[in-house]
Structure formats: structure tokens, C-alpha cells
Amino acid sequence: MAGMRFEDIIGQERAIATLRSTLREGRIPNAYLFEGPWGVGKTTAALALAAALVCRTGGDAACGTCEACLRAARFMHPDIRFLFPVMSDEDDPESIAATLAEVANDPHHVFTYEKAASIRIGLTRDLLRELAYRPYEGRRRVIVLRDADRMREDQYSAMLKSLEEPGASTLWVLTTARPQRLPATIRSRCLRVRFSPLAEDVVEGYLRERAGMPAAPARLLAALASGSLSRALSMRGENVAGLRDDALRQLGAANSGDPARILAAAGEAAAWSNREKMRRTLEFQFLLLRDLLRLRHGAPEESLVNRDRVADLRKVAPSVDVSEIRRRTALLEEVVRAIDANVTPEAAFFSAYARWAKTLPQDAVTRAAAWPGWARAPIGS
Numbered sequence: 001m002a003g004m005r006f007e008d009i010i011g012q013e014r015a016i017a018t019l020r021s022t023l024r025e026g027r028i029p030n031a032y033l034f035e036g037p038w039g040v041g042k043t044t045a046a047l048a049l050a051a052a053l054v055c056r057t058g059g060d061a062a063c064g065t066c067e068a069c070l071r072a073a074r075f076m077h078p079d080i081r082f083l084f085p086v087m088s089d090e091d092d093p094e095s096i097a098a099t100l101a102e103v104a105n106d107p108h109h110v111f112t113y114e115k116a117a118s119i120r121i122g123l124t125r126d127l128l129r130e131l132a133y134r135p136y137e138g139r140r141r142v143i144v145l146r147d148a149d150r151m152r153e154d155q156y157s158a159m160l161k162s163l164e165e166p167g168a169s170t171l172w173v174l175t176t177a178r179p180q181r182l183p184a185t186i187r188s189r190c191l192r193v194r195f196s197p198l199a200e201d202v203v204e205g206y207l208r209e210r211a212g213m214p215a216a217p218a219r220l221l222a223a224l225a226s227g228s229l230s231r232a233l234s235m236r237g238e239n240v241a242g243l244r245d246d247a248l249r250q251l252g253a254a255n256s257g258d259p260a261r262i263l264a265a266a267g268e269a270a271a272w273s274n275r276e277k278m279r280r281t282l283e284f285q286f287l288l289l290r291d292l293l294r295l296r297h298g299a300p301e302e303s304l305v306n307r308d309r310v311a312d313l314r315k316v317a318p319s320v321d322v323s324e325i326r327r328r329t330a331l332l333e334e335v336v337r338a339i340d341a342n343v344t345p346e347a348a349f350f351s352a353y354a355r356w357a358k359t360l361p362q363d364a365v366t367r368a369a370a371w372p373g374w375a376r377a378p379i380g381s
């Protein structure tokens with residue numbers, strides 16, 4: 001395991017070029033702020049930067065093989081600290097060490113934690129005590145703070161003191177998907193580096209070439225990922241092809257305009273009792289509409305998510321114009337909102353599917369959707 005290297009980061013050429021040039025020129029600031037959406041490589045880049053700074057070769061990237069790089073890869077280098085949000089019951093050295101071991105062993109590790117998780121004060125206090133000393137080995141110590149917006153006010157003030165210290169030997173590397181939540185005093189003292197959402201083909205390429213995934217599920221996952229590699233990786237154990245097929249089958253019922261089939265489809269969706277599954281089904285339905293739009297604009301087949309269904313798509317595409325695609329998108333958006341607002345999913349799906357093909361009288365659909373007899377089964381998470 002060679003640890004985190006700049007080569008492991010995909011689709012962030014500009015950010016990485018910036019980091020390498022500051023390393024080459026030796027113009028390292030006191031603090032960096034890596035900002036951008038979840039799961040696009042900010043933490044990997046921060047750890048790769050930390051490794052480059054302790055690497056014995058002293059170049060603009062970690063060599064990955066020297067003794068310092070090897071220790072950095074196992075989170076055993078005394079001049080590198082990596083802090084990330086935890087729940088209060090995980091705030092002990094053993095469970096933190098266990099997480100670090102997972103990250104060190106699995107280059108595809110995806111961090112997930114509860115909403116309430118935060119960077120803990122105890123850790124930070126110890127850290128600030130440590131900062132009073134010189135680094136152990138090199139000229140600089142590096143502190144990587146993942147999701148640095150999850151900290152308390154007093155922690156920020158303590159950090160600010162370190163940032164303002166002249167001739168500081170500590171480099172702070174903060175990552176965040178929500179820069180506006182960081183105090184302006186911290187933000188203004190950081191060199192900001194922006195990380196962008198990843199292009200679908202970049203995610204797809206990574207899943208195929210580095211995560212060893214077959215082409216078809218890699219394409220579907222990349223399409224669902226909304227530009228986030230972590231999002232794609234977190235779903236890699238799921239049967240995405242089955243999910244996609246369910247989504248298209250549901251739309252088949254909607255396309256038929258047959259009330260009995262529509263009712264059955266809505267019932268089936270509601271019976272999943274899993275909000276996440278419902279959301280992903282809807283995402284595949286949005287992607288189908290996107291494919292139709294692309295076909296109408298003469299986009300090449302390789303740009304379609306459902307390119308294995310291109311014959312079916314070509315049959316439908318001529319009959320749905322842009323305004324019809326917009327109308328259907330709005331119908332699906334209604335279902336997303338209804339599910340988020342805990343409305344009975346059966347009624348929400350029925351209402352959207354019944355208006356999908358415009359074959360049923362609208363007032364009947366509205367009356368049916370408002371019918372109090374819809375199953376009131378609670379939705380799981």
C-alpha cells in the first residue's frame with residue numbers, strides 16, 4: 001500500500017497542479033482550505049500533500065516508497081495528524097485507530113458518519129499542546145482536518161491562534177463541502193483550493209479501471225453518482241442494474257396510461273418501504289428523461305446512460321418533445337418532494353404516473369391522489 005498519492009486523485013488536474021507548484025516553489029502557506037462537493041478527492045489530496053511534505057525525496061509529490069512515505073501511508077508518521085468527525089461514543093483511541101487502519105488498507109474507503117458527528121475537543125486540545133513543540137522529524141508538521149466545518153467555536157479560536165503564529169512550523173489542511181460554515185476569520189487565513197464535481201466518464205473510468213467493476217454497472221453507478229466518486233463507491237455493493245430495470249418498468253406502467261397498471265406500479269414502489277430505494281428509482285427515471293433529451297438533440301449513443309435500451313429509447317424519443325420532458329421531470333420532482341415530506345408514497349407515485357401519459361382525466365387523478373384510503377404504512381429509512 002503506497003498511501004495517498006496525487007496520482008490516485010482523478011479529475012482534479014487544476015487543484016493538483018496548484019498544490020504541486022506551491023511544493024516546487026516552496027511557498028507553503030500556514031493553511032489550505034480544500035473546498036468542493038463530497039467525495040471528489042479533497043481528503044486524498046490533503047493526505048497526499050502531507051505525505052509529499054514529509055517524503056525524503058523533497059520533491060513536488062510523495063515518492064510512495066521511502067520510509068517516511070510508508071509511515072505516512074499507515075498514519076504512523078509523527079509529523080502528520082489526520083482528524084475527522086466522530087460521534088461521542090467513537091471518541092476513543094482504539095476506534096479512531098480502527099478507522100485509520102481501514103483507510104490505510106482500502107484506497108476506496110468511503111467516510112460516512114452521522115449528522116451529529118464532529119471533530120472532538122479533546123483531540124484538538126492535545127493537538128494544540130503538541131503544536132508548542134517543534135515537529136519531530138522534518139521542518140513542518142501537517143494537520144489534516146477533514147470536514148473542518150464540523151467544529152465548535154472555541155476550537156476555531158484555538159486554531160486561529162496557531163494560524164496567526166509567525167514563522168509557524170505547522171501546516172493546516174482543512175477540507176470542507178460547506179465553506180460558508182467556517183468562520184470568516186479562518187477562511188480568510190487559508191489558501192483556498194477548489195475541487196470540482198467529477199465528470200461522469202471520469203467516475204466511470206475509475207470504477208472500471210481501479211475498482212475492477214464491469215462496464216455496465218460502472219456506467220449506471222457513475223450516472224447515479226452526481227459527480228461524487230464516494231457516492232458511486234458507497235453504492236458499489238448494490239444491484240444497480242436491477243434498480244434501473246425497476247425504474248424503467250415503473251415508467252412502462254406510467255406510459256401505458258392504464259389505471260390498473262399504474263395503481264399496481266404505485267403499490268409496488270410503496271411496498272419497497274425504503275425511501276433511499278425510491279429516491280434512486282426516481283433518479284434513474286430522471287436519467288431516462290435526460291437520455292431522451294440527448295437523443296432528440298442527436299447526441300451519440302455513448303453519452304446515454306441506458307445505451308443498452310437504445311432501440312426502445314429511439315421508439316419513444318420522437319413523441320416526447322422538450323416541453324413534454326420538462327413536464328415529466330416536474331412530475332418526478334413532485335414525487336421526490338412528497339417522499340422527503342413523508343407523504344404516503346403510494347399516493348405520490350400514483351399521482352405522478354397517472355399524469356405521465358396524459359390519457360387519464362386530470363380531475364379524476366387529483367381526486368384519486370387525495371383519496372384518504374391510501375395505505376399509511378410508515379416508510380423506513
Ligand SMILES: [Zn+2]
Nearest residue numbers: 055063066069
Ligand atoms: Zn517518499
